[in-house]
Amino acid sequence: QVQLVESGGGLVQAGGSLRLSCAASGRTLSSYAVGWFRQAPGKEREFVASINRFIGSIDYADSVKGRFTISRDDSQNMVYLQMDSLKPEDTAVYYCAAGPKTASYSATQYDYWGQGTQVTVSS
Helix, strand or coil: CCEEEEECCEEEECCCCEEEEEEEECCCHHHCCEEEEEECCCCCCEEEEEECCCCCCEEECCCCCCCEEEEEECCCCEEEEEECCCCHHHCEEEEEEECCCCCCCCHHHCCEECCCEEEEEEC
């Protein structure tokens, strides 16, 4: 079992930056691929970014590519999402997820989820 807790969300103006953190406990995060997903009101949960185990290959949704950066620090059992050049359409609850051996775009492939952190971008 892995417990995940996100932090770092908040209210920011368009063009600003936020850094989300995801702290893992229970088992070492290095055993899992990790993903960030988000869900806006009235919309389905969508993939944002993922990072694999070991060599840590990374993937991003097209909508955030070039603006967001995912990273992991397995020594600290942490995953981060640096979000720059934020847009109002980035407003959502952001979730950290872990579980698959290989990172996936699909939320159903992830076994463990945090409670989410709200990100609101004002125009």
